[in-house]
Amino acid sequence: MDASSFWRLAGADEHDAIEALMARMGPEERLGQLFMLSYSGEEPTPLLYSWIRKRGLGGVKIFGWNAEDTAKVASAVNHIQKAAEGAALDVPPFVATDQEGGWIRHVRGATSVTPGNMAIGASAWPSDAYRSALYIGAELSALGITMNFAPNVDLATRPESTIVGPRAFSADPTETGILAAAWARGMADSGVVATAKHYPGHGDTALDSHGILPVIDIDEETLWNRELVPYRMLAAEGIPGIMSGHLAFPKIVGSKQPASLSTHLIQDLLRERMGYDGLVITDDLMMSGAASSGGLSETCELAIRAGNDILMFSRTLGLEDEPWTRLIRLYRSDPGFRARVDESARRVLRAKLRWLLPLGAEGVLPDAVPDAAMRSPESREFFTEQAMRSATAFGTATLPMPEGGGILVAGPFADFMAEAQARLPDSEAFRFSYLPAENAVADELEAFRLRLSKADTVIVCVANPAGAAFAKAAREAGKKLYIVSALNPSYALEFSDYGAVVAVYSYARESFKAAFAVLSGDIEAVGRFPLQAGS
Template sequence: MRSGARPIAKTGGPRFFPLAGAVLLFLVAAPLMGQKSLEKNENSFWGKTEPFYVPDRLKYSWAEARAAALVARMNDEELLSQILMLGYPGQDAPAELLEWIARRGLGGIKVFGRNADNSLALASAVADFQSASFEQELAIPLLIATDQEGGWIRHVKGRSSESPGNMAIGATASSRDAYLSGFYLGRELRTLGITMNFAPVLDLATAPESSIIGPRAFSDDPVLAARLGIAWARGSMAAGVIPTGKHFPGHGATDLDSHGILPSIEIDKSTFLRRELYPFEQAVRAGIPAVMSGHLAFPRISGGEPASLSREMIGGFLRDRLGFEGLVITDDLYMEGALDGADILETCLRAIRAGNDMLLLSSAPSEEGKLWKGLQTALRKDRNLKAIVEGSARRVLGIKLAYLREGGRDSLIPNPAAVEKSLPDADAQVFFADLARRSVSVIGRRAELPFAPQGTVLIAAPFDEFISLGRRRYTNSRGFSFSYRPERNAKPEELEAFKKALSGCAGAIVCVANRAGMQLATLAHEQGVEVAIVSVLSPIHAAHSPWSKAAIAVYHYAPICLEAGLDVLTGRLKPQGKVPLANHLIR
C-alpha cells in the first residue's frame, strides 16, 4: 500500500506473508504489469520472468530461484555489497557512495536522524540513491531503512508526525492502536521512499527505569508486548514498509547503553525463554520478515560475547529453535557493544559467521580502506565464508524481490510533490492525538482530580512547551525551567532556585522525565506544597509518590501528550489508560 492508502478496516489486519507466499501473490499480477521498459536486461532484478506453479512440498519459491540466479552472476565485490547497509553524513547523497552503488550495487542505506531534518532533502537523497542502483548492471534496488519506532525514537523528523509511542499503546492494550500506529508511521515513511523500518521494538520494559529502552517497549509483560508488536508490524506491512523486530534477543533488562558498552544480562535460560525470547518467538510464528540482532551479552546462556556476534544466539536460538527464515540484520557494528575493543574488520567477519545476513555500518567503508580490502581478501581465501555470504545475499535479494519489485522502479523513487502534499499525514495526526488522550494513565490507585490548589501554581518542566501549555490552563501560575540532564541527579543550583521559586505557591505541577525531575517534585512536597506530577517517558520514576495529589503518565514529551496530561489535571479529560508495567509496583 502506497502513500494515500487507507488502513485495512479489520482490526487484526492480514497475517504476514511468508517470503514465498508474498512472491506467489506477486506472480499472479506480474504478467499484467506490462512494464516493458523494465525488462531490457532479462537477467537483471527487473527482467521479465515466466510464472510457474511450485508445489508447497518443494519448499522452493520463485524468489529463492531468482535470487540464486542473481547471486550466481555476481562477483565478490557485488556479493559483499549486497550484505551491507550503510549510513551517510549530512542531508545529500555523497558522490562517493553514489559511485559505489552504481558500480557494485548495495544492500541498503540507513537513514539516521542527522540525515532527516528536511523531508524534501531526504526525499531527494533517497531518489538519488535508488537511481544510482538502477545504473548498475543487475539494477538491484536498495533497502532504505530508518528507526521510526514512534514516540521518543523518531529518526525521520521534518514533516513527519509525532506520536505517543509504544508504552502509550501498551496503556490502551489495543491491537487496533498498535496496528494503526505501524500503519500511519509506515505510510509517511513510504511517501519518502523509505521501505524498511527498524521497528517494532520487541524488548520488554523489564528495567523500566532505563533511559535506553524504557517507554520504547510496549510493556514488561511478554504476552502483551508480543501481541502489540505483531499488530504494529502488520500495520507497517499494510503501508508497504518492511518491519524489523528488535533488538534480538532482548535489550530491556539493562539500563546500560550498547552504544558505549556491552551490557551483560545475568539471567538463566528458563527466564530467558519465557521472558526475553517470547515476543520474538511469537513474531516469528506470525511471519515477521526481518529481525535486528542486538549487542547484548547473556553470560549464563551463550557466554560473554554479544548476541549479535554469537552463533549460538543467531544460529541456535533464532534460526534453529524459533525457525526464523527471514532476514537478520545487525545493529550498528560501530557501537562499542559490538566492537568491545576489537577492530571493525574482525567484528564484521564475526557477525557474518554468526549468521547475520546484513551488516549495518553507520559509516561507509573507503574503497581503499582496511575494512573493504579485508573483507574481499577474507572472501577469496575462505570458501566457507564465501558460501555464508552467498546465502546471506540470497536472503537479501529474496526480501527485495518479495517486497520491492511489484510496484516497479518508479514506486521506489519519492515524489517531492507528494511529500509536500501528504506530509504530515492528516489522518495520522488525528489518530495520534486521539491515542495520546486515550492513553493517559493514573499512576497508582487514586488521583485527586481536578488538581486545583487555592493559590499560585508553579509549573516546572525541562520542556518550555509544557510550561507554556500549563500556564494557559492555570492562569494564576508562573513557570520554572530546569535541565533535562543530568538525568540521575538534579543540579544543586537548580534545586536551590526551585526551592526559592516555590515561595508563596499553593501548588506545583512538575513534569518528570527522569530521576532528576522527580527530585524537584519531592522537594516541592517537602516544602508543604500540593504537588501534581505529569510523568513523560517511563512512569517508574513517579512510582513511589503516594504524597502527590495526582500522578499521571503520558509516556512522551510530544505536545499532543503534554496537552493530554494537562487536560487530565484540569478535569477536561478523564484518564482512560492503564500503566502497562504489570510486574513493577506503581505507588
C-alpha cells in the same frame, strides 16, 4: 527470463528470479548486498555513491544526523536510488531508519511526534499499535524509506533503563508480542519492512550497548520464556526483519561474546528452534558493544558466520578498508564462508523481490511532495485519541485537580509549558533544563524554590531524575503536588504516596493535552500501568 535488470523480474517465479540475479552477480556484488552503510551530514557522499555503483550496496541507513529536514532526506533518497539505477542489475538498496514512534524518531523535520510504544502498552489496544505503525510507515514511504528498525520489543524488565525506558511496550512478554505483531502488520500495510529489535532482548540491563557491552546474567530457560516470547510470536507471524543486539549472555553462550556474533543465539535458537527465515540485521557494528579483539574486520567476519544477513555501519567505509578486503578475500578462498555469504545474499534479494519489486522503479523514490503526507489530519486525530486513552493515573491525591489558589507549573518541554498556559492561563510558569538528566541545574532549582512561596498547588513535568528534583522540592515545601510523567514513568513512582501522577509516556503535544485533560477532569485516565507491579 530477462535478469538484466532487477525491475524486469516482475511476475517471475521468486526462486528462479533469485537464482537468475545470483548467476549474474560476481563476488563483489554478492557480498555488497550484505552491507548497509550511512553517511555524515545531510547529503550522501561521493564515496557512498561509489559503493552503490561499483558494488551494488545492499542498503543505506538514515540516522538522526542525516534527517533534520524531511525535504533534504527525500532529496538524498532520490539520489541514492538514482545511483542504483546505474549499478549492475539495477538492484535497489533498502533505505532504512529508526522511527519507533515516541522517544526514538531519527527522521525529524515534518514527521509526526507520537505517543510511542509505552503509551500503546498502556492502552493495550492492538489497533493502536497497528494504526501508529500505519501512519508512521506512510510518512516513511513518502520519503522513499523502505525499511524501519522497529518495533522495539525489549521488555520493561528494568524500568530505570535509560536506553529502553518508554521504548518498551510493556513488562509483559505476551502483551509485547501481541502489540508488536500488530505494529509490524501496520508497517507492512504501509509498504515498509518492519525489523524487531534488539534480539534477544535489551530489557534486563540499564547499560547502553553504544558505549559498553551489557552483560545479562540469565539462563536459556529464562530467556526462552521471557525475552524470546515476542520473537517467537513474531517469527510465527513472519516478520521480515530482526535486528541482532550487542548484548552478552554468558550463562547461555559460555562467554561474553555479543549475541550479534553468536552462532548459538542466531542459528540455533532463532533460525532452527524458532524456524525464522527472514532477514537478520546487525545493530551498528561501530558500537562499542560489538568490538572484537581482532578489530572491526574480525567483528564483520564473526557476524556473517553467526548468521547475520546484513552488516550495518553508522558511517561509510572506505572501498578498500580492512572489513571489505578481509571479507572478499575469505569469500574467494573459503568455501564455507562463501556459502554463508551466498545464503544471506539470496535472503536479501528475496526480501527485495517481495518488498521493493512490487513498488516499481518509480515507487522506491520519494513522493514528489513528501511533506504533504506528514502529520495528516487523520493521523493527528488518531494520535490525540491514542494519547487520551493511554493516560494513566496513580497516587494519593484526588482527580480532577481542585480549582482556585495559586498554581505554579514547572517543566522542561516547550509543548508542556504551552499546553499548561492554554489550559491554566492564570498559572505561573517555570521552565527548567531537561539536561543534564541526572541532576537539576543548581541555580534553576534554587530559583524554583523561591517561586514556591506564592503557590498553593504545583504541577511538575518529570521525565528524568533532574525533573524529579523539582518535584521533591515542591513536596518538601508542603505544596499540593501533581506530577505529569513524560517518557519513562519510573522517575515519578516515588511521588505516588504524596500526590497524583498522570503518566503519558511521551513529550508529544498530544500527550500533554491528554495529561491536562485528566488533571482538569475532562477525561478519565483509563490507561493501564505497563510496568511490573512494585517496580
